[in-house]
Amino acid sequence: MGRRSATGRIGIADVAKLAGVSLATVSRVMNGNFTVDAEIAARVRAAATELRYQPNPVGRSLALGKTDTIGIVVPDLSNPTFQAILRGLSMAAAQDGYRVLIADSSEVSSEEAILAGEARRRCDGLVLCAPRMSDAELAELAPSLQPLVLINRSTENTASPSLMVDYAKGIQDLADHLVGLGHTRLAFLSGPPRSASNKLRLAGLERFREANPGIDVHMLPGGSSFEVGHQAVDAVLSSGATGVLTFNDLVAMGLLSGLHEHGVNVPGDISVTGFDDISFARYTTPTLTTMTVPITELGEQAWQRMIETIRSARLPAPTATTAAPLAASAAVEDADDGARAPLPTIFHPKLTVRGSTGPAAVHPGPQ
Amino acid sequence: MGRRSATGRIGIADVAKLAGVSLATVSRVMNGNFTVDAEIAARVRAAATELRYQPNPVGRSLALGKTDTIGIVVPDLSNPTFQAILRGLSMAAAQDGYRVLIADSSEVSSEEAILAGEARRRCDGLVLCAPRMSDAELAELAPSLQPLVLINRSTENTASPSLMVDYAKGIQDLADHLVGLGHTRLAFLSGPPRSASNKLRLAGLERFREANPGIDVHMLPGGSSFEVGHQAVDAVLSSGATGVLTFNDLVAMGLLSGLHEHGVNVPGDISVTGFDDISFARYTTPTLTTMTVPITELGEQAWQRMIETIRSARLPAPTATTAAPLAASAAVEDADDGARAPLPTIFHPKLTVRGSTGPAAVHPGPQ
DNA sequence: TTGAAAGCGCTAACAC
DNA sequence: GTGTTAGCGCTTTCAA
Numbered sequence: 001m002g003r004r005s006a007t008g009r010i011g012i013a014d015v016a017k018l019a020g021v022s023l024a025t026v027s028r029v030m031n032g033n034f035t036v037d038a039e040i041a042a043r044v045r046a047a048a049t050e051l052r053y054q055p056n057p058v059g060r061s062l063a064l065g066k067t068d069t070i071g072i073v074v075p076d077l078s079n080p081t082f083q084a085i086l087r088g089l090s091m092a093a094a095q096d097g098y099r100v101l102i103a104d105s106s107e108v109s110s111e112e113a114i115l116a117g118e119a120r121r122r123c124d125g126l127v128l129c130a131p132r133m134s135d136a137e138l139a140e141l142a143p144s145l146q147p148l149v150l151i152n153r154s155t156e157n158t159a160s161p162s163l164m165v166d167y168a169k170g171i172q173d174l175a176d177h178l179v180g181l182g183h184t185r186l187a188f189l190s191g192p193p194r195s196a197s198n199k200l201r202l203a204g205l206e207r208f209r210e211a212n213p214g215i216d217v218h219m220l221p222g223g224s225s226f227e228v229g230h231q232a233v234d235a236v237l238s239s240g241a242t243g244v245l246t247f248n249d250l251v252a253m254g255l256l257s258g259l260h261e262h263g264v265n266v267p268g269d270i271s272v273t274g275f276d277d278i279s280f281a282r283y284t285t286p287t288l289t290t291m292t293v294p295i296t297e298l299g300e301q302a303w304q305r306m307i308e309t310i311r312s313a314r315l316p317a318p319t320a321t322t323a324a325p326l327a328a329s330a331a332v333e334d335a336d337d338g339a340r341a342p343l344p345t346i347f348h349p350k351l352t353v354r355g356s357t358g359p360a361a362v363h364p365g366p367q
Numbered sequence: 368m369g370r371r372s373a374t375g376r377i378g379i380a381d382v383a384k385l386a387g388v389s390l391a392t393v394s395r396v397m398n399g400n401f402t403v404d405a406e407i408a409a410r411v412r413a414a415a416t417e418l419r420y421q422p423n424p425v426g427r428s429l430a431l432g433k434t435d436t437i438g439i440v441v442p443d444l445s446n447p448t449f450q451a452i453l454r455g456l457s458m459a460a461a462q463d464g465y466r467v468l469i470a471d472s473s474e475v476s477s478e479e480a481i482l483a484g485e486a487r488r489r490c491d492g493l494v495l496c497a498p499r500m501s502d503a504e505l506a507e508l509a510p511s512l513q514p515l516v517l518i519n520r521s522t523e524n525t526a527s528p529s530l531m532v533d534y535a536k537g538i539q540d541l542a543d544h545l546v547g548l549g550h551t552r553l554a555f556l557s558g559p560p561r562s563a564s565n566k567l568r569l570a571g572l573e574r575f576r577e578a579n580p581g582i583d584v585h586m587l588p589g590g591s592s593f594e595v596g597h598q599a600v601d602a603v604l605s606s607g608a609t610g611v612l613t614f615n616d617l618v619a620m621g622l623l624s625g626l627h628e629h630g631v632n633v634p635g636d637i638s639v640t641g642f643d644d645i646s647f648a649r650y651t652t653p654t655l656t657t658m659t660v661p662i663t664e665l666g667e668q669a670w671q672r673m674i675e676t677i678r679s680a681r682l683p684a685p686t687a688t689t690a691a692p693l694a695a696s697a698a699v700e701d702a703d704d705g706a707r708a709p710l711p712t713i714f715h716p717k718l719t720v721r722g723s724t725g726p727a728a729v730h731p732g733p734q
Numbered sequence: 735t736t737g738a739a740a741g742c743g744c745t746a747a748c749a750c
Numbered sequence: 751g752t753g754t755t756a757g758c759g760c761t762t763t764c765a766a
Contacts, residue, residue: 011743022753027745037751052511057489058434059743061425062758069468069489077454078646087444090471099486101436101468104457119466122424122436144419226650257650279445283593283624285652378759389737394761404735426759429742737766742759749754 010051019047030055070306071101071119072127073112079224080250080278081295082129085151088299089127096307098124109133109194113141120145125306127151131196147309149302152197154344161305162344163298167197167275168204170291170349174245174273175208177289177351179215182360183243183271187218189232189255191247195224198247201275205245222247229254233262242270242360249274249281249290256284256356267358277352286355293349301345377418386414397422437673438468438486439494440479446591447617447645448662449496452518455666456494463674465491476500476561480508487512492673494518498563514676516669519564521711528672529711530665534564534642535571537658537716541612541640542575544656544718546582549727550610550638554585556599556622558614562591565614568642572612589614596621600629609637609727616641616648616657623651623723634725644719653722660716668712 016026021044028036029044036044047053061067072089074082090100101123103115109132120126125147130138133153142148142158154162171188178186188205191198202219209217218239222228229251236244236255246252252274259266266272266286274281274290281288383393388407395403396411403411414420428434439456441449457467468490470482476499487493492514497505500520509515509525521529538555545553555572558565569586576584585606589595596618603611603622613619619641626633633639633653641648641657648655 009743012745013743023744024746024754025752028752031745035751040752054484054488056743058425058428059758060745062429062743062760063745065758067425077450077457083444083450086469087471090444090469091473094471099468099470099489101466102453102457103466104454104461106458117421121421122466226646253647253650257652257654260652279593280620280647283620284650285624285627287624376759379761380759390760391737391739391762392735395736398761402735407736423759426742427761429744429759430761432742735766738764740761740763742761744758745756747754747756750752 009056010053011056012053014051015044015047015053018051019044066124067122068097069099069101069123070125070127070303071103071116071123072129073103073105073116073119074129075105075107075112075131077102077104080280081248081276081293084278084295085127085129085299085302088296088301089303090299092300092303093306096303098303098307105130105132107132107192113137116141116145120148125149125310127302127306128153131192132194147306147313149305149309151298151302159342161309161342163302163305163347164344165197165293165295165298165347165349167200167349168207170275170293171201171204171245172208173349173351174275174289174291175205175212175215175217175243177353178243178245178271178273178357179212181243181271181357183241184214184360185216185218185239185241186243186245187220187236187239187241189220189222189229189236189244189246189251191222191224191251193221201247216241222251224248224250226250226254226257229256230258233258233264236270237262237264243357244270244272246272246274249276249278249288252288252290252356253280253284256286256288260285266356269361271357271360273357275349281352282354284356289354289357290352291349292352294347298347305342305345376423377420378423379420381418382411382414382420385418386411433491434489435464436466436468436490437492437494437670438470438483438490439496440470440472440483440486441496442472442474442479442498444469444471447647448615448643448660451645451662452494452496452666452669455663455668456670457666459667459670460673463670465670465674472497472499474499474559480504483508483512487515492516492677494669494673495520498559499561514673514680516672516676518665518669526709528676528709530669530672530714531711532564532660532662532665532714532716534567534716535574537642537660538568538571538612539575540716540718541642541656541658542572542579542582542584542610544720545610545612545638545640545724546579548610548638548724550608551581551727552583552585552606552608553610553612554587554603554606554608556587556589556596556603556611556613556618558589558591558618560588568614583608589618591615591617593617593621593624596623597625600625600631603637604629604631610724611637611639613639613641616643616645616655619655619657619723620647620651623653623655627652633723636728638724638727640724642716648719649721651723656721656724657719658716659719661714665714672709672712 012026016023029041103119105111105115112130112133126145127149129151139155142155148160150162220235274288277290277292281290379393383390396408470486472478472482479497479500493512494516496518506522509522515527517527517529587602641655644657644659648657
């Protein structure tokens with residue numbers, strides 16, 4: 001009479017019947033509730049083992065109102081940066097018994113919103129990497145996505161934790177590094193025009209220009225891939241720059257490769273910098289000077305913010321006078337100094353000097 | 368009186384009330400059932416929009432017995448190979464309205480089984496990359512994981528689709544390539560000892576040795592990372608080999624980098640080959656000769672096998688005399704010639720010659 | 735064409 | 751300590 005339910009799978013009812021107890025008791029045993037008599041518990045466990053019973057998480061989720069799963073929306077799973085965020089997030093979440101559901105928007109900004117909503121409803125929270133989405137759309141969407149953790153974005157209105165990399169400062173550090181080496185003509189091989197993080201880099205360079213009126217910074221259209229860098233050789237060379245900043249390491253690697261093919265010596269003739277410090281950056285020839293972004297750690301931190309948010313959301317609605325009960329959490333480098341509305345956690349990239357940058361060549365360029 | 372249910376979210380009941388219809392009608396409208404009067408349907412849709420109603424997928428999953436989600440277990444999310452499989456799978460699944468849940472076993476073979484079961488129960492099927500799991504354990508586990516698609520593994524008993532890369536033949540092609548360039552002393556910087564795909568490579572090299580008794584093939588302990596290659600320089604040099612095969616591109620890149628630091632010329636002094644053809648392989652210096660594995664395509668194919676399996680599982684239990692209704696599916700290069708039990712789909716890596724291999728140096732080595 | 739009600743598998747009051 | 755029962759949010763017979 002091993003009546004398995006309609007779906008053909010063994011359910012709690014089968015175990016209850018075999019053990020001669022009620023559903024509730026089985027449920028209690030399976031959830032480690034110790035109010036169950038030891039002997040009965042043993043009987044239930046034996047029955048569960050015999051039937052190879054495994055609780056159905058969907059039923060559990062419906063009853064509990066939680067899925068123990070979080071979603072992440074990324075613009076491009078082939079980008080090492082998002083891969084690293086995903087990895088950091090996934091590892092940290094696993095530690096706390098959560099899984100991650102991925103949604104790749106394929107760089108299509110119109111997809112970002114839909115995927116985000118979709119993913120959110122199946123999960124207990126959402127980590128959003130949506131570099132293309134407009135601020136307005138993000139602001140409108142954010143409330144319906146809570147618990148929400150933002151990567152490299154922030155919103156004014158909603159109090160979603162936000163993790164940001166200080167790209168503006170990072171690109172300035174790189175430019176300063178080149179200037180320190182004697183370069184006076186720089187070029188920036190920029191990223192995707194509508195990318196939020198590219199805008200930050202541009203803003204940083206703007207500030208750099210103001211602080212360094214004597215330095216020429218040439219802006220070159222670009223993108224985010226190898227190919228972009230590879231195809232930019234001519235543009236870079238004809239810009240007359242001796243120091244080239246790129247959007248990220250991928251672009252820098254493409255450029256390095258292209259320059260090599262053109263017989264241009266790096267860093268002898270020209271210096272090249274990347275951004276991100278992906279793991280491959282130390283294996284290029286020459287090795288790549290870049291800004292090191294602790295991106296896996298960012299993924300981990302995203303999880304910390306997420307779990308805090310999820311937990312505090314389960315508490316009774318906070319009254320205006322009660323201090324937010326978020327304090328007992330991981331240490332953040334800065335930005336958690338007393339303010340109640342969660343300030344963005346800022347990650348400061350660190351300059352990593354390797355072989356692709358060197359002293360400016362003293363050759364008779366224009367100016 | 369907008370009574371939102373206990374969870375605080377808007378449910379189908381709220382819409383039904385606002386539209387003045389029953390739950391069933393709302394459900395029908397939301398699912399595009401056309402037996403609903405157009406006017407009523409419009410009223411329901413208006414109510415849904417007004418309330419910003421979004422169906423709860425968990426309730427839906429429970430009622431429907433499916434989640435529209437598949438799981439994938441990978442040993443290491445930082446490995447470009449698994450990243451590519453994940454990407455191919457995710458993109459293809461998204462096309463059909465499915466999402467993917469990831470489980471990273473962190474190379475811990477004991478975790479593979481647990482994670483696999485865990486993930487499977489939350490999903491409609493599972494893609495398993497479990498290179499460390501023993502054949503016995505895999506065979507025992509497989510039945511409980513169906514629908515199951517195996518990557519680089521296969522089982523005798525259960526009829527799970529299996530996608531395999533012919534590593535044995537691939538490594539032989541690489542060895543042949545080196546021999547064709549005049550190399551007679553080869554070394555193989557092997558992969559993780561217990562890795563299934565490493566065993567295939569070793570088997571391939573065994574066959575190579577039998578076919579090429581005059582060629583010396585030195586076996587070197589290794590691993591799967593940059594660092595392994597980077598640290599193997601001394602071992603490689605003292606092996607006296609002029610042609611070095613490596614477990615994968617990562618190891619090859621590490622080796623290339625290490626050799627460069629030691630002032631060893633590649634391919635002048637020594638030739639190096641990788642395996643996989645990850646996207647970075649064409650940007651190393653020198654560019655890397657390797658076996659190109661269509662790994663993203665493998666991920667896509669994994670999805671095709673998965674969706675076929677899911678669909679056929681929904682059909683009435685197949686009778687012994689009925690031909691399996693799987694035929695109407697994507698073209699597979701080979702291996703689908705009439706046999707009923709699904710033969711593994713074999714992916715044949717293709718030799719891609721780049722700059723890291725060249726003629727053997729004519730220097731007076733021993734022998 | 736529409737509604738009432740049972741049920742998907744599980745948990746958690748509440749009663750015993 | 752254990753069982754009964756009412757949901758969790760949705761779909762889907764089955765009647766009307």
